[in-house]
Amino acid sequence: MARKLNFDPPPADVEQSNPSVEASESAAHRMRPLMGLGRTAKPPSALGAITQSLGNISERAKRAEEIEQKLVEGQTIVELDTGLIDGSFVPDRMESTEEQNAAFRDLIRDHGQNVPILVRPRPDQPARYEVAFGHRRLRAARDLGIKVRAVVRVLSDEQLVIAQGQENSGRTDLTFIERARFAARLEERKFSRETIMAALNVDKAALSRLISVATRIPSNIIDAIGPAPSFGRVRWQEMLDALTDEKVRARALAVVAEPDFASFDTDKRFEILTARLREPAARARPESWAAADGTHAAKISRTGTKLTLAFDDRTAPNFGDFVRERLQKLYEEFKASSS
Known part of the structure; x- marks a missing residue:
């Protein structure tokens, strides 16, 4: 069950920018940055590929439109110094390559920041802010040395993680293992299952699977692999099933500790590890x-x-x-x- 967030006007002491450009754009021609720069997933089989692709695009468009409307309709957009903004207290992303960061940075430099980020005043440091979502836009603005456009809203911890999770779910942007880790971290911080379900837009069964994978696969193995955008629940569950064998787990830990393992990209690391786990254990020669x-x-x-x-x-x-x-x-x- 998804919760609808109602954005209140930001504090009056924040420098404001002119929102007339956004107001003048028609809905039909407004840019859709939430739909862009999605991670490339492994293509499905030929059968049903067209139907799946059209369905994904339609669903992403619908979710992105809802999120954009929540952000820009009736809200005051302000410009903030990036040095005053910290990341979310519950991280949801793993590594990004320099190529991905550069592509997003170039997009902001060439076309501007068309969608603001959402921040809240930090409860412990009111002079600073904390991101609910828009981490990549914040990083790009910081790298470019420009201010970031934002909506400022007082949010509870629960409201922040729901907004953070729903925005990423709307763009289908996080990989399976990133969503799984985000769910596990929220549960570790004692958020209710209802709140986590709302943040990730999943039911109880799906949430249980996410948390199971994130908590039962050793964290150093997940860290070593990274986000692995081409691999979803089925492949991660297969890995979890294999790692229930103590000998296989020991072999996996040895593989990810090899010096050259980190030199491959994240998808290749996943492939290498799963292939090595399928190899029969070498028989010891007496x-x-x-x-x-x-x-x-x-x-x-x-x-x-x-x-x-x-x-x-x-x-x-x-x-x-x-x-x-x-x-x-x-x-x-x-x-x-x-x-």
Whole structure:
């Protein structure tokens, strides 16, 4: 269930810009920046691709229009120094490439900022502001050294995260894992399930799946992969299912820790990890242990965190039983040497 936000006029002491340009544009010709610069998703199969594409465009257009109307109708747009604005207390985005940042920055420089961001006065520092949504527009304005156009509104924490989540949901802009993390962070901060559902525009079942993936996949694996825009719920759920095996999880942690893993783009990192997890575990080759007299009395193999000794009764009869009877003494000697 989505909540409709009612924007009140901003504080009177904020520098105002002239909104006549926005008012003079007709609805038919108004730019639709909320529909632009979406992340490229992996194309669907040929069957149904056209229908899916048209449906997505129609839905995104409808949501973007609703959001834009909430922002610009009856609201006073002001210009703020970017140095006075901080990010949201609950981050929803992961990494952005320099190419993505540059493309958005060029768009703002060439065409101006057509849609304002939404900020609130910080509860703990009233002289500063906190973003509800518009982080990329804020970053672009900051990089360009210009003021950012904004609507200022006093918002509770709940209202801020709902506005933040609904705006991103309207543009279908966050990837699956970013939405999952945003949901998990909101729950960690004790927001109600109703509030999180409203912020992400999802039902209870979908919210449970989001939180499950974000909390059960180790956070360092998610951090190492990044937003992975080409991969949705099904592929992340497959990864979660694979990682329930302790050995597979250990292998995944080893893969993401490899020095060259971070050099690939985020989608490639996802592909590399899932491919490596599907590989059969390498079988440990036992190493033969020979006594000083040349007798090959045992074989040693190590797999992950386990070391196994296998005694050969044909070459050294009863040697295994001899060692087993002395395990307690060997363990005590080991403990004494480690202290």
